[in-house]
Amino acid sequence: MSVGHYENFPVASILLPRALRSAVVDIYRFARSADDLADEGRATPDERIAALEAYRAALHALGAQQRHAAPQPPGIARVFDPLARTVKRHQLPLTPFLNLISAFEQDVRIHRYPDYRSLEDYCSRSANPVGRLMLHLFGASDPDAITQSDAICTALQLVNILQDVRSDVRRGRIYLPQAELVAFGVTEDMIVRGEVGSAWRALMAFQLERCRTLLDAGAPLGRRLQGRIGLELRLIIEGGRAVLGRIEAAGCDVFGERLVLRARDWPGIIWRARAA
Numbered sequence: 001m002s003v004g005h006y007e008n009f010p011v012a013s014i015l016l017p018r019a020l021r022s023a024v025v026d027i028y029r030f031a032r033s034a035d036d037l038a039d040e041g042r043a044t045p046d047e048r049i050a051a052l053e054a055y056r057a058a059l060h061a062l063g064a065q066q067r068h069a070a071p072q073p074p075g076i077a078r079v080f081d082p083l084a085r086t087v088k089r090h091q092l093p094l095t096p097f098l099n100l101i102s103a104f105e106q107d108v109r110i111h112r113y114p115d116y117r118s119l120e121d122y123c124s125r126s127a128n129p130v131g132r133l134m135l136h137l138f139g140a141s142d143p144d145a146i147t148q149s150d151a152i153c154t155a156l157q158l159v160n161i162l163q164d165v166r167s168d169v170r171r172g173r174i175y176l177p178q179a180e181l182v183a184f185g186v187t188e189d190m191i192v193r194g195e196v197g198s199a200w201r202a203l204m205a206f207q208l209e210r211c212r213t214l215l216d217a218g219a220p221l222g223r224r225l226q227g228r229i230g231l232e233l234r235l236i237i238e239g240g241r242a243v244l245g246r247i248e249a250a251g252c253d254v255f256g257e258r259l260v261l262r263a264r265d266w267p268g269i270i271w272r273a274r275a276a
Contacts, residue, residue, distance in 0.1 A: 002222035015232040020137050026036075026086040027133055030101055033079050038104035048108045056101050062087060063094050092136050096129030111173040119177050120154065127157035138229055145221055152218035152233075155211045156240050160245060162207055165191065165254045180206065194255030204252035208244050215240055222276060242269050 002246070015032060037043075037051040058080050086092065095237060103126035113119040131149035135141045161168070161175045169191055181187070184203035215237050222234035239261060246259045 099125040148221035155214035
């Protein structure tokens with residue numbers, strides 16, 4: 001299973017301990033459904049924000065153990081009833097869930113980022129909460145683990161952004177920092193037209209290197225976590241690196257077919273993860 005918007009986060013695989021799989025699925029269901037409220041269908045921006053606000057109210061009610069007092073848009077019980085049990089069973093903090101809601105609202109309201117710092121802040125709420133929730137499930141929420149997890153999650157969110165340049169621009173969104181577009185001489189019109197020239201390739205090379213640096217910074221966590229959990233994380237990291245390799249091999253042309261991992265990629269990913 002993959003987390004949609006976070007499809008570079010494979011979750012609930014057979015590598016995870018059985019006792020944690022249902023919890024991961026409940027977290028996925030929340031993230032996927034909330035992300036869909038922001039992105040999918042034909043709702044107006046105001047309708048999307050209202051639906052996400054209902055999710056926020058349901059989270060606050062969950063924290064107060066008054067779930068049924070929260071607004072109940074269609075399907076909300078299917079998400080929040082199992083989530084409430086998982087939050088209670090594993091004593092999960094609500095802040096990561098609320099941060100995800102904040103990021104999804106930002107997807108509705110904000111379509112440009114002036115610089116990397118503002119994009120990094122978005123990643124800290126759109127991706128890093130997933131990793132932090134996993135650390136809580138694994139019992140490994142110390143400062144070093146959080147720092148390394150944040151680096152991995154931010155990298156994977158950035159990889160996702162690079163994969164989705166074409167679909168994002170069709171939604172009127174450009175997530176690549178505006179200051180970096182200017183620095184490399186890439187205009188928004190060039191992105192809309194899907195131009196893959198020297199300026200675009202230089203910009204993308206810069207983005208790819210940033211992602212690799214972040215994955216390298218987080219990699220020690222994959223070696224520190226024991227057993228199948230550590231292997232799962234190393235697979236995620238190597239999967240991220242493999243996507244970066246596919247983008248590079250395509251000459252940084254992300255405007256055609258979406259560059260994703262294929263079945264033939266996985267033997268090498270598994271071998272590298274086991275050897276890491």
